[in-house]
Structure formats: C-alpha cells, structure tokens
Amino acid sequence: MSATPSDRRIRTVAMLVNPAAGGGRGERIAERAAARLRSYGLEVVSLRGAHAQESLDLARQAVADGVDALVVCGGDGMVSLAVQAQAFSGVPIGIIPAGTGNDLAREYGIPLTSPEDAADVVVAGRAEQVDLGQATPDGGEPRLFASVLCAGLDSAVNRRVNEMSILRGPLRYVLASAIEFPTYRPRPFRMTFDAGEPGEETVETEVLLSAFAITRTYGGDMRIAPDADRSDGLFDVCYVGRISKPRLAWHFRRIYSGTHVGLRGVTTRRCRTVRIDAPEVEAFADGDAVAPLPVTVEVLPGAGLFLVPG
Structure with missing residues (x-):
C-alpha cells in the first residue's frame, strides 16, 4: 500500500453531506464533524445537493477551486460519488461514516461511532494513494x-x-x-x-x-x-x-x-x-x-x- 504524507497543511475542507444517510442521522453527524474541524481552525464549506448529480457538480467545483480536502459524510455510495470528482486530482478524501454498510470506512480504519474521532483523522491523518475501479x-x-x-x-x-x-x-x-x-x-x-x-x-x-x-x-x-x-x-x-x-x-x-x-x-x-x-x-x-x-x-x-x- 502506498502511503504518502500530505505535502500541505489542510486549511479548507469541503464537506459533502448526505442528510438522509444513516436513517436520517446524516445531518446531525455532519454537524458534529464540522464543529470538530472548525475547532482546529479549519474553514468548512458544506455541500448539499438536492440530488446525486447536483452533489457531484458541487464536489467537482470544490476540487477545481483548490479545496485542501473533500470530506464525505455518508455511506459508501456517497464516497463513490466523491471519487468521481477527486480521481487523479491530488485532493484527498476524508470519510465521516454515516451509511448502512460503511465498508470503505472500515477498510481505511476510520472510527465508525464517533464523528469527532473521524474528523480527527482528517486533521492529523496521512494521505494514502490507492487504486480505483x-x-x-x-x-x-x-x-x-x-x-x-x-x-x-x-x-x-x-x-x-x-x-x-x-x-x-x-x-x-x-x-x-x-x-x-x-x-x-x-x-x-x-x-x-x-x-x-x-x-x-x-x-x-x-x-x-x-x-x-x-x-x-x-x-x-x-x-x-x-x-x-x-x-x-x-x-x-x-x-x-x-x-x-x-x-x-x-x-x-x-x-x-x-x-x-x-x-x-x-x-x-x-x-x-x-x-x-x-x-x-x-x-x-x-x-x-x-x-x-x-x-x-x-x-x-x-x-x-x-x-x-x-
């Protein structure tokens, strides 16, 4: 596995949110994670599309604008949507688990039960380069x-x-x-x-x-x-x-x-x-x-x- 230390400090975060994730808990989880990120002095911009295509468009624009990290609050489907915008861009994806299966969060060792702990990974973690399909x-x-x-x-x-x-x-x-x-x-x-x-x-x-x-x-x-x-x-x-x-x-x-x-x-x-x-x-x-x-x-x-x- 290729682990790459981040070559820049994360200052701005675009948070892609699925409010319906986790049986409607996505919004509350996102608020807790965003509060934690702001407590570190990060600028957090919330992205909430009315449907999948709008969410993807917002994510692509955030990456094009030079955000330091694209953070996903949702499940595997929302992470999958984010990689459409992130692939080959050099902008890392952070995960705040809020979905049904959360298999990608498990794969990457992201804490599943605490949005605050997951947000800490965004701040203090490292960037790992991996394959996509x-x-x-x-x-x-x-x-x-x-x-x-x-x-x-x-x-x-x-x-x-x-x-x-x-x-x-x-x-x-x-x-x-x-x-x-x-x-x-x-x-x-x-x-x-x-x-x-x-x-x-x-x-x-x-x-x-x-x-x-x-x-x-x-x-x-x-x-x-x-x-x-x-x-x-x-x-x-x-x-x-x-x-x-x-x-x-x-x-x-x-x-x-x-x-x-x-x-x-x-x-x-x-x-x-x-x-x-x-x-x-x-x-x-x-x-x-x-x-x-x-x-x-x-x-x-x-x-x-x-x-x-x-």
Missing part, C-alpha cells in the same frame, strides 16, 4: 468506484437493501439476503479477463454471485476478497458457481471471516480488466446501481487518495 457499460458512460463491483445474487441483495426503509446498518444486508436467496438462480456468465494481454482468458460458466474488488469487504463487512490489496493495480475476483442452496446457506457465514475462499464452487483470481456479460443481471458498485450487464471493468492504479489514520 472504472466500470463502463456497453454504449454508456464510465463510472468510478472505490471498493467492490458485484453482479448476481449480491447485486440483487444490494438493490433490495436500497429499497428498504426498516432496520439500520449491516442488518439490512442480512434481511435482504434472506429475502433474495430462496428464489435467485445462477445465470450463464461470460467473463473475458485481461483482453489484449498475454494472460487473456474467456470463462463461460453459471454464476450465482460475483465480486470484482479493490478493497476487501462489501455488504456491511462481508470479507468477499480477504486478500485484496488496494494499491496493487489488480482486482481480486471472487465468483460462486452453481451450488446447492443448503450448502451455500451453511457456508454463507464464512464470507464474514473470508474463509469461503478455497471452498468447492468458489473461484478466485486476479486481473486488471474484465468484461462481464450475463442476461438479466445488474451491476452494482460501492452499494449503488451501475447498469445492467454487459459492463467492462478496469483498474485505475493510483487514481484515489484517502485520508487515513497516521
């Missing part, structure tokens, strides 16, 4: 992501989670999995890995769920890619083929510890790019919808910059 639907616009792109049962669960209004935090993923699992069936996938490179390979197989990971976890701390290195220039890929429902249910808990790797029916590999195609399957990245397949995914080495504990 880019997903491009056929005929569509590219979309950057910071953690995991998934397609299959896991993306169907993500869709269900985003539509739920009950429960908080990772319990939503548990309930959504219980709802989707009994009726979801494997789909015929065609995956072309590292097209145009010496190791190019096309795999055609039935897939129940699949993940293409920059970081280790998704779905509220499920360790789908336990060995992923966020700065090695590669995706850690994990996909599950046709497997009996009782066997999958029995082993499901092992995803939380990462010990599913090596089980019969679980395939892992690494790649720089992959084109994924399957009927009636939607790709999700960082917890939000990308597009129906086919989608081409590639690693952007060193494109991201995050503030992490020093």
Whole structure:
C-alpha cells in the first residue's frame, strides 16, 4: 500500500453531506464533524445537493477551486460519488461514516461511532494513494468506484437493501439476503479477463454471485476478497458457481471471516480488466446501481487518495 504524507497543511475542507444517510442521522453527524474541524481552525464549506448529480457538480467545483480536502459524510455510495470528482486530482478524501454498510470506512480504519474521532483523522491523518475501479457499460458512460463491483445474487441483495426503509446498518444486508436467496438462480456468465494481454482468458460458466474488488469487504463487512490489496493495480475476483442452496446457506457465514475462499464452487483470481456479460443481471458498485450487464471493468492504479489514520 502506498502511503504518502500530505505535502500541505489542510486549511479548507469541503464537506459533502448526505442528510438522509444513516436513517436520517446524516445531518446531525455532519454537524458534529464540522464543529470538530472548525475547532482546529479549519474553514468548512458544506455541500448539499438536492440530488446525486447536483452533489457531484458541487464536489467537482470544490476540487477545481483548490479545496485542501473533500470530506464525505455518508455511506459508501456517497464516497463513490466523491471519487468521481477527486480521481487523479491530488485532493484527498476524508470519510465521516454515516451509511448502512460503511465498508470503505472500515477498510481505511476510520472510527465508525464517533464523528469527532473521524474528523480527527482528517486533521492529523496521512494521505494514502490507492487504486480505483472504472466500470463502463456497453454504449454508456464510465463510472468510478472505490471498493467492490458485484453482479448476481449480491447485486440483487444490494438493490433490495436500497429499497428498504426498516432496520439500520449491516442488518439490512442480512434481511435482504434472506429475502433474495430462496428464489435467485445462477445465470450463464461470460467473463473475458485481461483482453489484449498475454494472460487473456474467456470463462463461460453459471454464476450465482460475483465480486470484482479493490478493497476487501462489501455488504456491511462481508470479507468477499480477504486478500485484496488496494494499491496493487489488480482486482481480486471472487465468483460462486452453481451450488446447492443448503450448502451455500451453511457456508454463507464464512464470507464474514473470508474463509469461503478455497471452498468447492468458489473461484478466485486476479486481473486488471474484465468484461462481464450475463442476461438479466445488474451491476452494482460501492452499494449503488451501475447498469445492467454487459459492463467492462478496469483498474485505475493510483487514481484515489484517502485520508487515513497516521
């Protein structure tokens, strides 16, 4: 992992806020974090878009204006939105966790329960350069992501989670999995890995769920890619083929510890790019919808910059 000490003192912060995050707690969490940052003498400008595109436009403008850090108060989806504005800019992203899964905050060691402690990382932490992923639907616009792109049962669960209004935090993923699992069936996938490179390979197989990971976890701390290195220039890929429902249910808990790797029916590999195609399957990245397949995914080495504990 590439750790880069910040070459400038942070004086101005743009805080991108999702007021609805955390079941409506996002606004209160943002206020506490902003107060902490101001107590250090930082100038904090709040960015609150009426919708995702407006929030992205505000973030891009803040980066263009030369803000010292772009701080996100929200969940993984809000961080994903921020990297669209931040990539390759040299402006670091700080995270104030306020989402459902908060997998990116966990990955970067950000305190989950105290906005003040998370704000302290923005002030006293270091900037770490990491990889990002880019997903491009056929005929569509590219979309950057910071953690995991998934397609299959896991993306169907993500869709269900985003539509739920009950429960908080990772319990939503548990309930959504219980709802989707009994009726979801494997789909015929065609995956072309590292097209145009010496190791190019096309795999055609039935897939129940699949993940293409920059970081280790998704779905509220499920360790789908336990060995992923966020700065090695590669995706850690994990996909599950046709497997009996009782066997999958029995082993499901092992995803939380990462010990599913090596089980019969679980395939892992690494790649720089992959084109994924399957009927009636939607790709999700960082917890939000990308597009129906086919989608081409590639690693952007060193494109991201995050503030992490020093």
